[in-house]
Amino acid sequence: MSLNFSLLILSLFGCALAKNIQHFKISMVSSGDTDTVALFTHAESPVWDVESQSLYFVDALQQNVHRLDYVSGQIFTKHIGYGQVNVVSLVSGSSRLLVAVRSALYLLDWKVSGDAALRLLTTVDEGLPENLINEGKADSEGRFWAGTKGPQSGDDVLPDKATFYSISQQSFNQPRVHLRPVSISNGLVWSLNNTIMYYIDSPTQKIEAFDFDPVNGEISGRRTIIDIANYGYEDAIPDGMTIDSRGHLWVAVMFGGTVLHIDPDSRKIVFGYKLPVSRTTSLCWGGPNLDELFVTTSKAKLDSNEPLSGAIFTIRGTGSRGVPAYSFRFDNADDY
Numbered sequence: 001m002s003l004n005f006s007l008l009i010l011s012l013f014g015c016a017l018a019k020n021i022q023h024f025k026i027s028m029v030s031s032g033d034t035d036t037v038a039l040f041t042h043a044e045s046p047v048w049d050v051e052s053q054s055l056y057f058v059d060a061l062q063q064n065v066h067r068l069d070y071v072s073g074q075i076f077t078k079h080i081g082y083g084q085v086n087v088v089s090l091v092s093g094s095s096r097l098l099v100a101v102r103s104a105l106y107l108l109d110w111k112v113s114g115d116a117a118l119r120l121l122t123t124v125d126e127g128l129p130e131n132l133i134n135e136g137k138a139d140s141e142g143r144f145w146a147g148t149k150g151p152q153s154g155d156d157v158l159p160d161k162a163t164f165y166s167i168s169q170q171s172f173n174q175p176r177v178h179l180r181p182v183s184i185s186n187g188l189v190w191s192l193n194n195t196i197m198y199y200i201d202s203p204t205q206k207i208e209a210f211d212f213d214p215v216n217g218e219i220s221g222r223r224t225i226i227d228i229a230n231y232g233y234e235d236a237i238p239d240g241m242t243i244d245s246r247g248h249l250w251v252a253v254m255f256g257g258t259v260l261h262i263d264p265d266s267r268k269i270v271f272g273y274k275l276p277v278s279r280t281t282s283l284c285w286g287g288p289n290l291d292e293l294f295v296t297t298s299k300a301k302l303d304s305n306e307p308l309s310g311a312i313f314t315i316r317g318t319g320s321r322g323v324p325a326y327s328f329r330f331d332n333a334d335d336y
Contacts, residue, residue, distance in 0.1 A: 295312070
């Protein structure tokens with residue numbers, strides 16, 4: 001399935017730190033030639049593929065993996081019948097993708113129809129059938145880090161029932177436990193020099209940091225960078241996270257309708273980009289120059305009238321740009 005898209009422009013102006021005026025544009029992906037905004041139930045896990053100039057993301061509750069082709073403006077869709085799909089990631093040197101379906105990680109072959117396209121790598125949280133893999137990314141060495149969340153009812157997730165893992169191609173069927181218990185693993189990214197891992201367990205409302213050993217894949221020295229509850233977001237939680245070429249963090253605030261630009265060294269919020277929706281879920285840098293910030297949103301379980309909820313937004317003109325995403329390393333992925 002494919003949809004054409006164009007961009008609807010909503011110009012917003014913001015005042016950053018009293019004196020500096022930032023001018024930026026927020027755009028929305030729309031379908032066809034009718035300027036109808038393309039809406040998804042719960043869009044998540046955006047990742048930019050530099051090679052194909054495409055944005056991959058999932059619609060978790062519709063069990064779809066999507067690919068937005070930047071040049072042609074088409075959105076291609078792969079449906080997963082087996083269950084909820086929360087994460088998509090690139091695989092180094094392979095046309096296959098890594099996806100998280102329910103509480104398992106699979107290689108996904110886009111060219112194969114149906115769930116026959118899935119190749120099981122590993123399962124986690126065994127004995128906890130309501131747990132789901134909620135977030136995951138690859139590090140600089142090609143390991144894949146993934147965290148789960150516990151049973152969910154509405155917007156509420158049972159706390160302290162989940163775990164944060166990593167896998168490597170050498171031991172992909174034996175996930176390594178790094179943090180337990182956690183409630184909802186979300187934002188995950190590494191500093192530009194690979195000495196720090198930034199991490200979010202959403203209900204804590206904190207963006208945290210760990211010392212990171214890239215050789216051995218170990219984390220230590222947990223500390224808080226920002227607690228968003230101290231900045232007027234008492235009823236919101238930090239969700240997805242990415243990093244720019246200056247090492248600054250960008251965080252989607254779920255229930256807050258905001259993207260926060262954070263300087264982790266000074267532990268200060270540089271700027272907040274307000275979107276016309278409340279459920280901002282995740283984000284990544286993309287576009288030919290990696291200077292467009294793609295932001296996914298959700299309309300699931302939404303009581304209020306927000307006609308743009310579920311849209312994919314881009315924020316341009318921030319003065320920042322991203323860095324290419326790491327890919328999962330699995331040398332025999334095409335033959336697995």
